[in-house]
Amino acid sequence: MRFHHNLVLATVDALHNIFNDGKYADQAIQKILKRDTRWGSRDRGFIAETTYDIVRYKRLFASIAKVSEPFNKQDLWRLTSVWIVLKGHDLPAWEEYFNTPVRRIKGGLDEVRNNRKMRESIPDWLDEMGVEELGNIWEQEITALNEQAPVVLRANTLKTDVATLKEKLIAEEILTTTHERFPDALVLNERANVFRTKLFTDGFFEVQDAGSQLIAAYLEPKPGERIMDACAGAGGKALHLAAMMENKGQIIATDIYQSKLNELKRRTRRAGVHNVETRLIDSTKVIKKLQNKMDGILIDAPCSGLGVLRRNPDAKWKLQPEFIENIKETQQEILQSYSRVVKSGGRMVYATCSIFPSENEMQVEKFLKSEAGADFELEDSQTLYAHRDGFDGFFMARMKKK
Ligand SMILES: C[S@@+](CC[C@H](N)C(=O)[O-])C[C@H]1O[C@@H](n2cnc3c(N)ncnc32)[C@H](O)[C@@H]1O
Numbered sequence: 001m002r003f004h005h006n007l008v009l010a011t012v013d014a015l016h017n018i019f020n021d022g023k024y025a026d027q028a029i030q031k032i033l034k035r036d037t038r039w040g041s042r043d044r045g046f047i048a049e050t051t052y053d054i055v056r057y058k059r060l061f062a063s064i065a066k067v068s069e070p071f072n073k074q075d076l077w078r079l080t081s082v083w084i085v086l087k088g089h090d091l092p093a094w095e096e097y098f099n100t101p102v103r104r105i106k107g108g109l110d111e112v113r114n115n116r117k118m119r120e121s122i123p124d125w126l127d128e129m130g131v132e133e134l135g136n137i138w139e140q141e142i143t144a145l146n147e148q149a150p151v152v153l154r155a156n157t158l159k160t161d162v163a164t165l166k167e168k169l170i171a172e173e174i175l176t177t178t179h180e181r182f183p184d185a186l187v188l189n190e191r192a193n194v195f196r197t198k199l200f201t202d203g204f205f206e207v208q209d210a211g212s213q214l215i216a217a218y219l220e221p222k223p224g225e226r227i228m229d230a231c232a233g234a235g236g237k238a239l240h241l242a243a244m245m246e247n248k249g250q251i252i253a254t255d256i257y258q259s260k261l262n263e264l265k266r267r268t269r270r271a272g273v274h275n276v277e278t279r280l281i282d283s284t285k286v287i288k289k290l291q292n293k294m295d296g297i298l299i300d301a302p303c304s305g306l307g308v309l310r311r312n313p314d315a316k317w318k319l320q321p322e323f324i325e326n327i328k329e330t331q332q333e334i335l336q337s338y339s340r341v342v343k344s345g346g347r348m349v350y351a352t353c354s355i356f357p358s359e360n361e362m363q364v365e366k367f368l369k370s371e372a373g374a375d376f377e378l379e380d381s382q383t384l385y386a387h388r389d390g391f392d393g394f395f396m397a398r399m400k401k402k
Pocket residue numbers: 230231232233234235236237238254255256257260281300301302303330334
């Protein structure tokens with residue numbers, strides 16, 4: 001493989017912004033990619049994937065490179081040299097790589113093979129929490145969560161169907177595979193920048209993990225119903241709910257951030273969705289007004305995000321145990337307050353993109369035992385694991401109000 005100095009330099013700069021300035025990896029990468037309009041899709045892919053890989057394996061690579069935080073520019077170049085060597089490539093003859101101990105780097109990986117925290121590059125506290133929460137499966141799950149996530153599309157059934165979309169993508173030289181368990185999903189055979197296609201700008205599909213596509217469906221929304229999407233964010237699931245409801249009925253999408261709801265609105269226009277109304281949660285009034293009014297509610301709760309580490313590897317370094325403890329309290333508060341909007345006979349789905357029982361089953365159990373939960377019964381629940389199901393990790397539970 002031939003390396004280009006300006007692309008590795010861009011990677012080093014992106015890493016500097018992520019590790020030293022605390023920027024989110026996706027934002028830092030987006031910003032760096034704007035640097036040179038002459039970069040083609042391969043160049044962009046190289047910068048993005050190399051940066052993500054080094055973020056993912058920060059602890060491992062830093063230990064092999066014998067550098068520690070805060071990283072200076074030379075340290076960051078050393079991290080890139082470890083990446084190149086461990087990928088099995090020859091180091092280019094650039095001055096930044098003079099005197100790189102190639103054999104020591106190769107041996108460094110062997111030394112840590114039996115040390116999970118190092119090999120999988122995770123903070124000590126997270127490894128301990130993972131074992132406590134998941135026991136034996138933690139090892140397989142964290143390994144799977146370090147793999148690169150596939151790109152998955154969700155056909156927007158308001159405008160097309162999976163088979164037609166698949167054909168249209170072939171015309172754009174984008175080959176995809178269908179998946180029996182995920183009826184609206186198309187998994188890209190090879191990574192491609194699908195956001196640049198006209199099919200995307202015309203709203204024929206959304207980019208959405210396959211596991212995530214099960215969540216809106218789990219609520220079993222029907223055309224004409226009144227559904228609340230309580231933690232709607234930028235609307236990934238709200239758009240799916242609308243498509244399943246064939247644009248009929250009403251979806252009330254709420255969040256505590258207006259900026260996210262604005263993005264949701266923008267996405268509804270592209271997707272041809274007409275039945276979503278956004279409401280900012282700035283007091284308890286919004287929920288009070290909707291008491292006992294909804295046929296169904298989706299609570300896609302804020303969480304640790306550990307199930308989607310493959311897409312956000314920097315979360316490993318940004319997450320703190322205190323944050324996870326606090327978010328669990330928020331999850332229970334959200335369940336307690338939003339469950340009131342469900343009418344008798346209605347459904348509630350509680351979902352997270354976490355794989356930890358303390359954010360999932362245990363929250364549902366606690367809710368069902370509480371006063372607010374006394375009228376609800378659990379219908380079904382399931383966890384998707386990256387190592388078992390091949391996509392992101394998710395949890396979903398469906399409850400019914402008596
Ligand atoms: C997992 S994200 C939602 C993702 C979104 N449903 C999607 O499919 O794209 C959780 C969301 O909950 C929102 N949130 C946090 N606390 C909330 C609260 N008390 N009420 C409503 N939304 C809240 C966050 O701002 C965040 O957008």
